[in-house]
Amino acid sequence: MLILFASGKDIKSLLAEHIAKKISRTALLNVDILSFNLEKPDSIPELIFDVLREKDYPIENLVVRTIEDVPYDEADILITLSPSARDNCQYVRNHKRREHWNIDELTSIDLATLRRIRDQIESNMEDLFRITK
Numbered sequence: 735m736l737i738l739f740a741s742g743k744d745i746k747s748l749l750a751e752h753i754a755k756k757i758s759r760t761a762l763l764n765v766d767i768l769s770f771n772l773e774k775p776d777s778i779p780e781l782i783f784d785v786l787r788e789k790d791y792p793i794e795n796l797v798v799r800t801i802e803d804v805p806y807d808e809a810d811i812l813i814t815l816s817p818s819a820r821d822n823c824q825y826v827r828n829h830k831r832r833e834h835w836n837i838d839e840l841t842s843i844d845l846a847t848l849r850r851i852r853d854q855i856e857s858n859m860e861d862l863f864r865i866t867k
Contacts, residue, residue: 736766738809742818743773744840750855752791757859770799785848
């Protein structure tokens with residue numbers, strides 16, 4: 735099973751990918767998880783590494799991909815994290831499930847904002863993988 739996370743130019747999809755990888759492994763799920771951006775950001779802000787490390791999320795292989803870099807047509811689940819991704823990701827018959835998560839926009843790159851977005855993504859991830867605390 736392949737799950738894709740998509741966002742516009744911000745790095746929310748990258749956060750979602752690395753959070754999903756740890757949560758799915760913890761839940762003993764065998765899924766492939768990738769993320770992409772519709773527009774490649776200029777760089778990965780250093781604070782992204784900090785906010786992932788705070789909760790022991792994997793930070794190796796943090797790679798920003800575009801839609802051309804992922805097997806988009808083969809995805810089983812597509813989750814969009816920004817209005818631009820929701821509106822511009824083409825419908826593909828193979829997608830068994832499509833969701834849009836209303837995650838706050840990244841208006842600034844600071845720890846408080848990134849933590850809030852990380853926590854929103856975690857909450858949605860628990861619902862996606864049906865994890866209860």
